[in-house]
Amino acid sequence: MKSNEKQEDVLKQTINEFKTNLTENIKKSNQVFLIAHEKLDFDAIASLGAMALICKRHKKAPYIIINDSEDDLSDEVKEMIDKIKEKFIIISVDDYENSKTQNDLLITVDVNKTFKTALDGKYKQFKDIIVVDHHTEDDNTIKTKNKLILTNVSSCSEIMYYLLKQYNITSSDTFYYTFLLAGIYLDTNKLNKNKFVSTLEAVAGLINKGADQLRVDDYFALDFESDRKVHLLVDKAFPVNITVFISVCDDGVFTKEEIAKAADYALNYRCDAAIVAAKTKDGSYDVSARGKVVDKIGINNIMYILNNGGGNTVSASCPAIYKDADELKKQILDIITLKKIKK
Ligand SMILES: [Mn+2]
Structure with missing residues (x-):
């Protein structure tokens, strides 16, 4: 207090x-x-x-x-x-x-x-x-x-x-x-x-x-269709270790807001951070990351390394990425692993 x-x-x-x-x-x-x-x-x-x-x-x-x-x-x-x-x-x-x-x-x-x-x-x-x-x-x-x-x-x-x-x-x-x-x-x-x-x-x-x-x-009332899409992204999320959930989706087209909301939602699980990436209408990947107030992950640094992004330790993102889903997923995993080794 x-x-x-x-x-x-x-x-x-x-x-x-x-x-x-x-x-x-x-x-x-x-x-x-x-x-x-x-x-x-x-x-x-x-x-x-x-x-x-x-x-x-x-x-x-x-x-x-x-x-x-x-x-x-x-x-x-x-x-x-x-x-x-x-x-x-x-x-x-x-x-x-x-x-x-x-x-x-x-x-x-x-x-x-x-x-x-x-x-x-x-x-x-x-x-x-x-x-x-x-x-x-x-x-x-x-x-x-x-x-x-x-x-x-x-x-x-x-x-x-x-x-x-x-x-x-x-x-x-x-x-x-x-x-x-x-x-x-x-x-x-x-x-x-x-x-x-x-x-x-x-x-x-x-x-x-x-x-x-x-x-x-x-x-803030939820749009039914859009909320289903948010949950589609959440359903694809998997824990890469005990602390981070990531979801990379190459299926369908999402808005920036849906991607951000999915990251917000995934943060409700017992974890320290959530990262969600999905395709937007121009074919690029939009990435949203969310962390807890007591920071253990540094999502803003992860977004910086990923594609010169930023934000803060609770909310971060990076510029659109044109890449294959598997490659992007691997890159995110590599950064998280690298950060773990650094610690
Ligand atoms: Mn603001």
């Missing part, structure tokens, strides 16, 4: 210190652009919405860059984008190219890797960059001294909740709170993993501010 109280205190203090930095940068910039990782999820869109509110508080109308194609977004995320569109300007990367100036600020949320946003290769065009995220840093982390990267929180939505709180920002549009709650639920698998005292406090705070719990439950 005592160490949890500390996590909470350190978190609030760090966020408070960062606030000054964020305010100064927003104020001195000519224009503010906001971006999250590609293929927006609930955590990313919720964080964009909350950061837009912070910019508005400082009298800056931010441009939110969303470059995903319709196919890459779920209906719920599209609905959230439409809501945010009522108050803020959403633009594409091409629009950004046409409106950039010498003195622009870029704020990235829920992402810190260069290759994970639609602005890859364009970061040098910004005078200042601020990164607010909850994923571990590595060599691909966007180069900037202005960053708030906290890995002992559930999600970027949790960080954004505390930032809004520090700024004393309250919106009568309660959908922002609903989105943040959905973001926290997504990254904690509905409070089943990766949650801290600060997470539970944020959840209570968001509900108190009017977050619609029933709506969020709706966002």
Whole structure:
């Protein structure tokens, strides 16, 4: 309990210190652009919405860059984008190219890797960059001294909740709170993993501010067909040793979400980690890895060795892999064995 109280205190203090930095940068910039990782999820869109509110508080109308194609977004995320569109300007990367100036600020949320946003290769065009995220840093982390990267929180939505709180920002549009709650639920698998005292406090705070719990439950209602596919992947999982379950499936086509959910589900078994790989619609393999809060495996390192991926010790993934299933399975097994020998 005592160490949890500390996590909470350190978190609030760090966020408070960062606030000054964020305010100064927003104020001195000519224009503010906001971006999250590609293929927006609930955590990313919720964080964009909350950061837009912070910019508005400082009298800056931010441009939110969303470059995903319709196919890459779920209906719920599209609905959230439409809501945010009522108050803020959403633009594409091409629009950004046409409106950039010498003195622009870029704020990235829920992402810190260069290759994970639609602005890859364009970061040098910004005078200042601020990164607010909850994923571990590595060599691909966007180069900037202005960053708030906290890995002992559930999600970027949790960080954004505390930032809004520090700024004393309250919106009568309660959908922002609903989105943040959905973001926290997504990254904690509905409070089943990766949650801290600060997470539970944020959840209570968001509900108190009017977050619609029933709506969020709706966002997470299972689709029957899709859930059967998740379980097909779980059924293929086998324990490679007593601590890791892996499943590599070359049969059928899965969405990234189904693959991630299968890894979440397999983690319910007595194990330390679960790795699931399956084919997506473009024929490549998508890989999702999940670990426990008390880390024994280092799934983010496994994803790094596998294909330059990353994440953190509870949730990690790597870029798509074009390979034969048997070869991929062998490669994953080799990495796990190698890591065991290292220990
Ligand atoms: Mn996230």
